Amino acid sequence: MGLVKTKAAKANDTPQEKYLVKRCPNCHINLPVDATRCYSCKTRVGKVDRHGKAKKKINWYSYVACIVSWGVFIFYLKWAFF
Numbered sequence: 001m002g003l004v005k006t007k008a009a010k011a012n013d014t015p016q017e018k019y020l021v022k023r024c025p026n027c028h029i030n031l032p033v034d035a036t037r038c039y040s041c042k043t044r045v046g047k048v049d050r051h052g053k054a055k056k057k058i059n060w061y062s063y064v065a066c067i068v069s070w071g072v073f074i075f076y077l078k079w080a081f082f
């Protein structure tokens with residue numbers, strides 16, 4: 001009985017349900033747990049981790065822009081000098 005209870009408690013023990021607020025990883029103010037963007041510093045925030053802090057969301061647009069910029073730069077070097 002005790003074992004069953006522990007297992008059920010562990011299954012329900014997700015950070016999302018444990019915390020009512022999460023902290024912005026950038027400016028450390030408290031946000032609602034379902035917030036997707038910090039209202040103070042406008043940082044996009046992800047789910048709450050087990051320390052009650054929001055995870056930083058990966059900015060995929062920046063990665064794509066970086067890769068495309070490098071591609072254009074390498075193409076230009078080949079076109080101009082080789």
Ligand SMILES: [Zn+2]
Nearest residue numbers: 024027038041
């Ligand atoms: Zn913030």
